[in-house]
Amino acid sequence: MREIAPGAVHVPGWLTLGEQQDLVRACRAWATGPVPIRHTVLPRGGVMSVRTVCVGWHWQPYRYTREAHDVNGRRVAEFPAWLGDLGRRALADAYGHPDDGYDPDTALVNFYDGQAKMGMHQDKDERSDAPVVSLSIGDTCLFRFGNTETRGKPYTDVELASGDLFVFGGASRFAYHGVPKVYPGTGDPATGLAAGRLNITMRMTGLR
Ligand SMILES: O=C(O)CCC(=O)C(=O)O
Numbered sequence: 001m002r003e004i005a006p007g008a009v010h011v012p013g014w015l016t017l018g019e020q021q022d023l024v025r026a027c028r029a030w031a032t033g034p035v036p037i038r039h040t041v042l043p044r045g046g047v048m049s050v051r052t053v054c055v056g057w058h059w060q061p062y063r064y065t066r067e068a069h070d071v072n073g074r075r076v077a078e079f080p081a082w083l084g085d086l087g088r089r090a091l092a093d094a095y096g097h098p099d100d101g102y103d104p105d106t107a108l109v110n111f112y113d114g115q116a117k118m119g120m121h122q123d124k125d126e127r128s129d130a131p132v133v134s135l136s137i138g139d140t141c142l143f144r145f146g147n148t149e150t151r152g153k154p155y156t157d158v159e160l161a162s163g164d165l166f167v168f169g170g171a172s173r174f175a176y177h178g179v180p181k182v183y184p185g186t187g188d189p190a191t192g193l194a195a196g197r198l199n200i201t202m203r204m205t206g207l208r
């Protein structure tokens, strides 16, 4: 466990192998539908290198809706109760105190192949300042965690490996962060993911 910045905590190896296998299975099912996983298209036409499927609420830059209007118009899969339980347990373990009613209602499931990256950004489309809970499975990545003012320095580079938990809330909730690099071939195929990196972020949208 390491505090990267106030409210930002990295917990290496938080998920068991069995939990990682269960999450890989769940993400595989979500990736097929009702809204299939896809490369998100940005408003100015750019295409994200990461592939994303959403649960609970659909994120499309830069808002949440129930239906995936930029994919097939269908309503995304329900956010399952077990995932909320996992999110509360994650938060309690990362912060070392009970979760004060953390109730995530959306998860963004990102799949990175060996070339995929994510630029520095803030998670700020939620109407809530509740923490973001991030779980990583598969290949290790370089995760850059910065500050709330600018995309640039100061930032801290952290390696997120399979099973790692990262929580950012409080003073770090709106910090810029990104994934400059994935290290292909570093994951354990026993998770069920033969290649690439899976990242699941749970959030509270504040919507209803
Ligand atoms: O892949 C990660 O570790 C971060 C993903 C992320 O920042 C996001 O989905 O907003």
Ligand SMILES: [Fe+2]
Binding pocket: 121, 122, 123, 177
């Ligand atoms: Fe993010």
